[in-house]
Amino acid sequence: MRKIIHIDMDCFFAAVEMRDNPALRHIPLAIGGSRQSRGVISTCNYPARAYGVRSAMPTGQALKLCPQLTLLSGNMDKYKAASAQIRAIFARYTAHIEPLSLDEAYLDVSDCQLFKGSATRIAEDIRRSIYLETGLTASAGVAPNKFLAKIASDENKPDGLFVITPEQISDFVKALPLRRLPGVGSKTAERLTQLGLNSCSDIAKAPLALLVKHFGAQADSLLKRSQGIDERPVCSNEQRKSLGVERTLEQDLLDYTECIATLSQLLPQLQRRLEHYRNSNAGRITPVQKVGIKLKFSDFRQTTVEKQGQPLDLENLLPLLDAAWQRRQQQGVRLIGLQVGFKTAALQQLALPF
Structure with missing residues (x-):
């Protein structure tokens, strides 16, 4: 048995904006897209969620549900800075930290001696420290494994804590x-x-x-x-599995050659991101194993076509684009994405006392 904490920041991007501008706290707010162009909601605050607005929702649909919704384009540098602060707080309690994104992470506190080893009290103290030092709230789940801890963190959102002991599983x-x-x-x-x-x-x-x-x-x-079984360890050095870029289009594309043109623009963007990632993680990344094309259609269906062992160049991407295009069922294309997948190594299973 392990002692796992899953920390999930509450509406993180929106919360940072509300912290920095208190006038936004009690109005429906979303990050992503604008009223003048199409896009997708990255996150939204709880007043916006009361209207049915959700993450990954098209901005146009969100505005239909909540016409008074305030939209911000967001500031990724500011969110990364807040995330780094939170990550530094985690490190006071354990070295076993597995980030899932800027706003959530698993922590294995099985060996932490603080609070006499009580994972519940450790989680409470982490949440308290985050609020005092960043002004942001976090929800936490405590359980003997990752899957249950993640589910538990959603039980008392926002700004809550939920514990599943081994006897309760x-x-x-x-x-x-x-x-x-x-x-x-x-x-x-x-x-x-x-x-x-x-x-x-x-x-x-x-x-x-x-x-x-x-x-x-x-x-x-x-x-x-x-059965409540999850043997996966918290992996502090887990390698990134994929890297991608995508673009939501101003108008649906009905012509295949326009899709090629958009793909041609995305390709150098992904190549630059890949080069930057390799330079930043020298010696710690595995080779590209597959490339893929994602299309989202006018009816919001989406499809992905991937192939292994393909160089990242336009000539090899075109057959993938063509295969995805054939699935459109006469719909236009509203989003085009391009991604690479990295070869991943099998992870050794670890067992620590609860």
């Missing part, structure tokens, strides 16, 4: 809806519902052959998570 996961399991997206959740599988207790009763038939390799993960 069985009862907690029995009633847990499957849609809340990491990796279960909307399509997987829909298939599970069609099979009459709604909670983790349903998975435990389901025939293994049925799960394998409908979910393939994902069946093993569903079974383990439904």
